[in-house]
Amino acid sequence: MIPTYTVNQFRDSFISAKTKKQPFDDEVLETVKKILEDIRTRGDKALQEYTEKFDGYSGDNWEVTKEERKAAWKEVSSEVIESLERAAANINSFHSKQLQQSRMMEMTDDIISGQLFRPIERAGIYVPGGKACYPSTVLMNAIPASLAGVQEIVMVTPVRGGDSIPAVLSVAADIAGVDTIYKIGGSQAIVALAYGTGKIPSVDKIVGPGNAYVAAAKSLVFGDVGIDMIAGPSEVAIIADETATPSFVAADLIAQAEHDEKARSFLFTTSKKLIDETLVELKKQCGELPRKDIAEASLTNEGAIVLVDSVEEAFELVNALAPEHLEIQVENALQHLSKVKNAGSVFIGHYTPEAVGDYFAGPNHVLPTVGTARFSSGLSVDDFVKKTTYVYYSEKALRKAAPYVETLAAKEELDGHARAVKVRLEP
Ligand SMILES: NC(=O)c1ccc[n+]([C@@H]2O[C@H](COP(=O)([O-])OP(=O)(O)OC[C@H]3O[C@@H](n4cnc5c(N)ncnc54)[C@H](O)[C@@H]3O)[C@@H](O)[C@H]2O)c1
Ligand SMILES: N[C@H](CO)Cc1c[nH]c[nH+]1
Numbered sequence: 001m002i003p004t005y006t007v008n009q010f011r012d013s014f015i016s017a018k019t020k021k022q023p024f025d026d027e028v029l030e031t032v033k034k035i036l037e038d039i040r041t042r043g044d045k046a047l048q049e050y051t052e053k054f055d056g057y058s059g060d061n062w063e064v065t066k067e068e069r070k071a072a073w074k075e076v077s078s079e080v081i082e083s084l085e086r087a088a089a090n091i092n093s094f095h096s097k098q099l100q101q102s103r104m105m106e107m108t109d110d111i112i113s114g115q116l117f118r119p120i121e122r123a124g125i126y127v128p129g130g131k132a133c134y135p136s137t138v139l140m141n142a143i144p145a146s147l148a149g150v151q152e153i154v155m156v157t158p159v160r161g162g163d164s165i166p167a168v169l170s171v172a173a174d175i176a177g178v179d180t181i182y183k184i185g186g187s188q189a190i191v192a193l194a195y196g197t198g199k200i201p202s203v204d205k206i207v208g209p210g211n212a213y214v215a216a217a218k219s220l221v222f223g224d225v226g227i228d229m230i231a232g233p234s235e236v237a238i239i240a241d242e243t244a245t246p247s248f249v250a251a252d253l254i255a256q257a258e259h260d261e262k263a264r265s266f267l268f269t270t271s272k273k274l275i276d277e278t279l280v281e282l283k284k285q286c287g288e289l290p291r292k293d294i295a296e297a298s299l300t301n302e303g304a305i306v307l308v309d310s311v312e313e314a315f316e317l318v319n320a321l322a323p324e325h326l327e328i329q330v331e332n333a334l335q336h337l338s339k340v341k342n343a344g345s346v347f348i349g350h351y352t353p354e355a356v357g358d359y360f361a362g363p364n365h366v367l368p369t370v371g372t373a374r375f376s377s378g379l380s381v382d383d384f385v386k387k388t389t390y391v392y393y394s395e396k397a398l399r400k401a402a403p404y405v406e407t408l409a410a411k412e413e414l415d416g417h418a419r420a421v422k423v424r425l426e427p
């Protein structure tokens with residue numbers, strides 16, 4: 001099952017530059033480059049061929065119709081609808097506090113400066129669908145976009161067998177304010193959203209998690225469109241001491257591992273006893289799991305348990321790892337929050353499983369992975385807002401600034417710049 005490492009072995013295997021994980025390999029990148037060129041050249045025809053090849057859907061009409069979206073509500077149970085609506089309310093409430101107004105930074109008679117906050121006009125959201133169905137990811141992607149005031153939210157997600165997407169995704173899309181849904185997925189969907197294909201309109205920014213093909217496509221289209229991040233497989237790091245409950249720890253490691261064979265679940269603990277008991281629990285709990293094979297492969301090949309000398313040492317390793325999710329299951333957990341430097345999202349105490357954040361608590365679950373939490377953040381309203389600065393100077397203000405601007409322009413040997421000031425102040 002999940003291997004144990006010493007602190008040094010863990011550093012060498014997971015943190016050192018040489019062994020650091022990449023979200024996709026060269027082979028995936030080459031495949032996606034070909035798909036990109038082909039779709040840019042042949043548009044809808046190529047999109048249809050790739051969608052048939054990878055997702056088994058051969059039709060050439062990808063939009064989920066208004067009638068289908070209406071009918072979907074009848075296929076979803078009232079419990080699921082209520083859960084989605086309650087989750088959406090929490091996500092909405094958390095993200096609404098991220099909204100910012102355009103603002104003036106300075107306002108005198110002679111100088112005005114500030115920032116205009118404007119929403120992106122068209123956003124594309126990717127909802128993964130290869131190995132599981134993620135209505136929660138519809139909410140997490142689309143609610144911040146809706147709150148930001150995005151004019152058109154276009155969702156893409158692959159069919160999962162048959163020729164339609166799961167009804168629950170359509171219901172979640174309605175709840176979250178998605179305008180249009182296309183049943184396309186993988187790198188072909190990202191390329192279609194980036195450049196348009198005839199039937200699929202292009203967007204200004206693409207957000208959302210996905211597998212290696214999706215990540216590679218996002219990296220290739222970046223620049224022509226905006227992206228939120230290049231995400232790798234899901235991750236959780238748990239810091240636990242002797243007060244942690246082995247069955248809770250094991251459950252949380254498994255909850256991440258069941259996403260994907262490549263998902264990464266780590267336990268850093270000061271307690272040898274907790275390790276022994278967690279290993280027993282992992283065996284027991286995996287046995288009961290429908291997605292047992294995925295979880296076991298993930299834990300065995302990508303997971304790690306590390307016995308540390310102190311909680312401080314655990315934080316040092318976690319900050320170097322910069323995991324997507326961090327759980328702190330130690331005594332007085334809240335008091336350790338200030339030790340967190342690098343993590344996408346933190347879950348504090350014995351009764352805050354990451355799963356409550358995945359679905360319900362309010363913070364976003366689209367988060368930086370594979371160490372990118374060192375320099376980036378999870379999805380938020382900010383991802384859908386552009387900030388344009390503005391400045392006004394009166395003649396008097398320009399006169400005061402002129403010597404400094406002219407000196408700097410001269411230093412850069414840009415006489416035209418100096419002239420643009422001088423010409424205005426000449427008698
Ligand atoms: N961070 C988050 O918020 C979050 C949420 C949900 C899921 N995830 C992660 O997202 C990932 C989802 O991956 P997934 O595979 O389930 O769904 P996915 O929708 O990202 O990928 C499936 C698509 O990949 C394409 N594909 C598959 N094999 C291919 C091949 N050989 N060549 C070219 N294209 C191919 C197909 O078009 C298919 O539709 C998982 O790693 C999961 O852990 C993250
Ligand atoms: N844990 C995932 C992000 O890594 C998000 C998710 C969606 N559904 C369940 N979990």
Ligand SMILES: [Zn+2]
Pocket residue numbers: 234255256259355358
């Ligand atoms: Zn999850």
